[in-house]
Amino acid sequence: xxxxxxxxxxxxxxPGETATLSCRASESVSKHLAWYQQKPGQSPRLLIYDAxxxxxxxxxxxxxxxxxxxxxxxxxxxQSEDFAxxxxxxxxxxxxxxxTKVEI
Amino acid sequence: xxxxxxxxxxxxxPSETLSLTCSVSxxxxxxxxxxxxxxxxxxxxDLEWIGSISYSGDTYYNPSLRARLTISADASRNQFxxxxxxxxxxxxxxxxxVRHRDGYYxxxxxxxxxxxxxxx
Numbered sequence: 388x389x390x391x392x393x394x395x396x397x398x399x400x401x402p403g404e405t406a407t408l409s410c411r412a413s414e415s416v417s418k419h420l421a422w423y424q425q426k427p428g429q430s431p432r433l434l435i436y437d438a439x440x441x442x443x444x445x446x447x448x449x450x451x452x453x454x455x456x457x458x459x460x461x462x463x464x465x466q467s468e469d470f471a472x473x474x475x476x477x478x479x480x481x482x483x484x485x486x487t488k489v490e491i
Numbered sequence: 492x493x494x495x496x497x498x499x500x501x502x503x504x505p506s507e508t509l510s511l512t513c514s515v516s517x518x519x520x521x522x523x524x525x526x527x528x529x530x531x532x533x534x535x536x537d538l539e540w541i542g543s544i545s546y547s548g549d550t551y552y553n554p555s556l557r558a559r560l561t562i563s564a565d566a567s568r569n570q571f572x573x574x575x576x577x578x579x580x581x582x583x584x585x586x587x588x589v590r591h592r593d594g595y596y597x598x599x600x601x602x603x604x605x606x607x608x609x610x611x
Binding site: 419421423430431432433436442472474476478480481482483485486 | 536537538539540553587595596597598599601602603604
């Protein structure tokens with residue numbers, strides 16, 4: 388099973404700042420990686436797929452990078468609505484990371 | 492606007508079968524290249540893909556759950572269902588129905604989720 392390790396577990400940032408989240412795969416997943424955002428009491432929402440492609444309606448301040456085993460999600464100019472938990476997921480098979488909480 | 496909505500018992504006794512249904516509106520579950528699945532989230536917030544059924548009725552199961560799992564679809568009702576036998580406390584969590592496309596496990600639409608507790 389391909390394991391995904393996200394870091395850090397939590398990240399404190401101020402509105403307007405940039406947050407960079409990491410996701411490491413235990414073996415190469417090529418670019419088969421997605422990122423999801425989950426706010427309290429809500430379902431996860433797809434942000435990024437194919438490592439770098441924004442899903443429909445996702446603001447340009449969200450950007451994904453990486454390939455192989457190392458991936459990143461960058462959130463520029465953090466808005467109040469961006470404080471949430473972010474999960475990466477590889478779809479070479481189907482596993483999720485454990486999440487990174489972005490908090491104020 | 493496509494919507495998915497889960498329904499089913501919120502409490503299941505250990506060893507019994509956990510059964511949930513997802514009702515889809517705004518899209519047909521027989522649309523070519525659409526796949527319909529289930530993802531659950533444990534109380535510790537871990538996410539796990541459970542299994543999926545394709546537009547043509549082919550099923551795909553997480554190997555860790557395969558022995559206990561059945562996913563089926565009812566095109567006339569535009570619904571698909573999950574049955575997980577021999578439920579245990581470790582099956583407690585929020586169950587989401589999801590859509591993905593073209594055989595890739597990119598979950599682009601999610602239901603609101605339903606909490607299922609396995610407890611006597």
